[in-house]
Amino acid sequence: MTDQLDRSNVAPGTDGPGATSSVGSSFGRYAARQLLRRFGQLVVLVVSISTLLFFLLRVTGDPALVLLGDLSTEEDLERVRSFYGLDQPLIVQYVLFVFQAIRLNFGRSLVSFEDALSMVLEKMPATIQLALAAVVLNLVVAILVGGWLGYRPERPERRAGLFAVLVSQGVPGFVIGLILIQIFAVELRLLPSIGREGLSSFILPAITLASFLLPRVIRLTAANVDDAMREDYVRTARASGATSTTVLFRHVMPNAVVGTIALVGVQFGFLLSGSLITETLFAWPGVGLQLIEAVRALDFPVVQATVAVVAVLVFAVQALVDILIPLADPRLRSQRA
């Protein structure tokens, strides 16, 4: 049954949290190098996806036609195309786009005429708040439940628990969201299911968004706890008379948690993709909802600005995790420094 534990291990962890080397200047240099490396990757990533997106979006349709509809005459089309610069050769449009994008100018929304980047930045706080709530929920639940499940995975109730987690990994997030709305908003009328007003409005969307990642994080944490429990230092701790709680929280968890944090960090982008569905379901005024509408309306500037901003966000989180993990785990520091 231990197969249900996720061993696609992002976690380090064969030794105890023994070495207590000081976090000194070598770490500063390491962090700077990491950041620089990450930044380089970020630039490459943003440039390549923007390029890909630029051409893909233009393959899907002519925005001038979308704006004009079935009444378009050639004259109207020409007027609209020249107004938006869509009459230029594609490569010229691309070069212009790149030059503008470097100056953080993604142009104006073709639908509302507002500045595309401002539109995205305006929606960012709502998305980040929801994602943060989901991350915290993931960590708390994964550590508590994963710790419990992994501590004695052979016990029948925990095997059943692990099985339930495994099954829940197959349930799509939007189904969970709709069920939560039906129970807590429609039947019980306890919680709001639309909008972002007050703390109570966070509860259902945050649980829904967290559920996109939670089963995986729980399984990984359980697997890491289980692994750590078999280590020599744990046996030593037990032999020296430490209680189960001390063993779990003092020796096992610090190892297991590093892997949990790393997984959540690495999967942050995946979590944000879940916010497309969650925000649509809960009418959460974030970038996910906006992106869905922009794609539907073929609103190039908004789509491109969203993708650029989200890419920067995902990379920022990963860079942060890159730096935090060695802080929490000295072995990684000495390995890379």
Added chain:
Amino acid sequence: MRRTGSPIGLVVILVMALVLAACGTGDDAAETTTTTAAETATTAGDTPEPTTTTTEAEAEPEPASVRVGLGNMPPSGMPYLGAGSPGQYVWSNMFDALTRIGPDGAPESALAESWSTADDNLTWTFNLRSGVTFSNGEPMDAAAVEATFATVLSEEGRATYSANANNYGFIDTVTAIDDSTIEIVTSSPNVLLPSAISIAYILPPAYFADAGAEGFAQAPIGSGPYAVSEWGDDEIVLEAWAGSWRGEPQIATVTYLNLPDPAARVQALQSGQIDIAQSPSPDQADSLISDGFEIYSATRGQVLAMALVTDQGGPLADVRVRQALNYAVDKEAIREALTGGFSPTAGLYAPPGVNGHDGNRFVYPYDPDLARELLAEAGYADGFDIEAEMTLGSFPADAEIFEAMAGYLADVGVNVTITQVDFRGEWLPKFLGTDGADWSGNAFNYSWGTAPLFDAIRPFNFYQCGWTNAWYCDEEAMPLIEAVNTTFDAGERNAVLAQLLDHTAENPPSVMLTENFELWAHTGGISNFNVFAFNAPFDDVSSN
């Protein structure tokens, strides 16, 4: 044994992190907690429970507020950045044009009390209603009308506001003759000018000049019975304005919310978080009705149809074959089974709410035997194949309706293969013939659509020999189409329009199916909620 405190510490830190994250959810969240509670109390759903502040002896009812869940929000507060739904649902409460489309599809007086045409059929005179002001106090006069059209019909305006201005792009000049008289000159005779400008909302000129298009979009001002108190991408709040020429509405506050997911939108209605929901799924109508909600079905002035490409010859060029196809499909059964009975009509070219509608006009009954006879007579007793290029998912149950149609046609030996095409990438370029694009099959879906004119002539401007990328040409219909477009006497024009529609019923250019419709669901407490020509005015709506 020594350090049992550490696990608790870890948990405490995590819980604190959770709390901090929640607090980090913004000051606004904390501030709005109280208003949410109050709002939930006043709008709580289908059972009209008294709010905490009302007493038994209610001399005056509480000013009501209504929350509307929309599937899409208006593109902007600047009403020229769109036309039709969803913009007009909201704009029709804030703005006025010179005219508006009435419930029968004919243009009615709005800011203009009356209008007339000169003998050249190019020059129109509109007499404005007097004493009308915008909610910021600016007078709504001929200067305001002239300034609005000058903005919209400038070279830049025609590009920026094409979605709206395209409908009356044939206007050359708009001139204020005096305070209450406007002269509009068109580049070609167009009898439908009054209908076409029903979406050209008049803006307060001084405020617009001051705020600019972008500022105006954030805080729009009009002459309608509601003034904007908040305009956001996800929430729009309108407050009743007593000074409007349309009178003071009963509902004090109308809030529009962006609720794109249909299931979540219905759940929001069921849980009392909204009072009106746009486009519930027809499948859910029965259960909503049994829960005490009301369903409202509004016409969109268009009929789902499969257009038949006849300019390539082949079986579809024979009128008997096209008649046979219309006899072969049981449109009433489709209407009952696939639209939940909500589609108002099936098989009619000009449905109710459209100028030109006549309930007695011929509709092909379901008669598969006659269909087979006609096919045999035309030399296609063994049937033939049709390749249809269709965009699916634009209207309720359209995919199922086309599948059902294909099933009926297969019964008489005509095999329809439906290929799904993308509206923007494929359908529209083929329809317009952009860069030489053309239909590769011999049929495609094209709604027999009359919006935004709500006049039966509109689809004929495409279903005819003169269309840029014509796929169908009926030489006999051409003089009739021409006459309808150039006859300025309403009575005479409608007589020719009736002739054209009768002729078309006998010479069908398409397989006519069910009328498109839009459903709304609202609580039992809402009365007089109406939608026509995409306008959803709250002028007469009440709530208890």
